[in-house]
Amino acid sequence: MPPKAQLTPWPDGQEAFGGAKLPRWDSLGELEKKLFIKQMEVYAAYQAYADHEIGRVIQAVEDIGQLDNTLIIYISGDNGASAEGMVNGTPNEFTTFNGVPVPVKDQFLWYEFWGSERTFPHFAAGWAWAMGTPFKWMKQVPSHFGGTAQGMAMSWPGRINDPGGTRRQFHHVIDIVPTILEAAGIPAPDTINGIKQLPIEGVSMAYTWNKANANAPSRRTTQYFEMLGNRAIYHDGWVAATTPVTIPWELSAKPSPDVITGYKWELYNVMEDPTQNVDLAAKMPEKLKQMQNLFYLEAAKYNVLPLDNTTLARWNAPKPSLTAGRTTFTYSGPLANVPGSTAPHILNKSYTITAEVTIPSGGAEGMIVTQGGRFGGYGLFLSKGELGFGRGKVVFLYNLLDLKRTV
C-alpha cells in the first residue's frame, strides 16, 4: 500500500457499516481465542502449502529452461477473505450453507483434527475482516475493495524490464485475457466454431511491463461492480459504492430494500484515499450523482440491469432440470454420481423410499441408496457388521451436517 493509505476502522456497529459488528480480539474469552487461533493456524498452513505447490510449478518451468520465455500471472484470490464461517467459524462449511451456526464449545469436538479430512473448516468472520485490512469488508461485498482488491504479481524475465517493480494502476480481472493475447501476439477470435464471439471488454496490462510506464495513467478508466444489488462504480480515481444491506456473516431475515432507492451511497477519492476510508458523499453530492449516473450507464451497457436483490424470483424461476416438479422417482438398479440437483429432493417434506432387493444365501451388506457423505446426507444400507457380528441389518442413517447422526 502507498504510505498515505489509512487503516479503516473495525466494525463496531457503526452506521457507516450498516450496523455491522464483529467482536474485537480483546473481548474474546479464553475458549474463543484458543479455537480462533487454531482456525487461523490451519488456514495459514493451507496458504503455506499452496505457496509450496505453486513454487513447484514455477520450478518445473525453470527446470526446462523456459522461465525467461514464460509469462506467469499470479493472483492471490478470487475475492476478499471469506466470512462464511459466521461469527465463530465452523468445522464444516455446509453448516453455513444451511444457516446453522456451531457454538464455540461444540467446535472443540473437532479441535484435535481441525484441517484433516474429518473437517471442512472455516475460520471466524473476524479473521476475514482482519485479512481484508486496510480495506473495509470482505467476500460477498463487491462495492468495497475488501471484497474485490487482490494482490497480483506478474513475471516474465525475458520481457519485463523492471523486476521487483510495483504498479498501482487500477485494473480488473477481465484485463487478464487481453494481456495474454497481447503477450502471445494474437487477436481475440471473432468467431469460434462458427459462433460469433462477444467483444472482449478488458484492456491489456502489458504496457505496465515497461519501466518507463511505471507511473503511467491506467488504461482502464471505468469499471462497475455488482452482486445481488450491492454495487459500485470506479472512474478515474473515484469510487461510488452502496453500503451493504446484508452482512456476509449473518443469516439475515430483514426484507431487502428497494434496489434502486433503498441504498445509502458512499463516495471515495481512491487516488488520495486508497483504502476507501473517508466517505465524501455528504460533502460532494454533485460528484456522487455523476458517478451514480455512470454506474447505470455502464450497467445498461454490460447487461447488469435489471438489478435484482430479492433472490426469491431467481430461486422460483424454473431452471432446466430433468427432475423439476417430479414427485416419483423409479430406479431399476445401481447407479452413481447423480448430482444433488437431479436427485430426489427429500428436504422439508414427507417421503417414502421403497427398495426391492434380492438377498443371496449367506446374507448381504452394502449401500442401497445414499445422498451426501461425511458432512451431511443420508444412507439406507445393510450393515457390514464388526468382527462377524451384526452384518446385514437394515439401517437408515441420517447425518445432520456432521453434527448429529440418527439411525
Add this chain to the structure above:
Amino acid sequence: MGAGKHTIVFDYKPAEPGLGKGGTGVLSVDGKEVAKNSMEHSTPITFPEDETFDIGQDTRTGVALLEYRYDSPFTFTGTINKVTFKLEPEPVKAEEREPMQKTVARARD
C-alpha cells in the same frame, strides 16, 4: 433378512411444516416395522454439493462415522431390483425460504 426377495420401506414425516424441522422415520421390511426413530432437526437447505446420489454403492465419503462405519464404495452385495422415491409437496412458505436462500446465494460464488 433371509435369502430371496424383500421389500424395504423407509417412510418419513416431518413433525411440522417449515425449514429444517424434525420428524419421524419408520423403517420396515416386508411390511413389518423394524425400526422407528425421531430427530429434532433436519437439513433445511442443501446436502453437500460435492457429494452425489448413488444407488448400490456410496461414492466419495460415507455418511456413517463410528456407528455402522463402512468404507466406500460399500457396494451392495445382493441385487437391487428397484428403488422408488415418492415425495409429498414441500410445505414451506416462500417468505420463509427467501432469507435462507439469500444466504446461500451470496456464499456460493
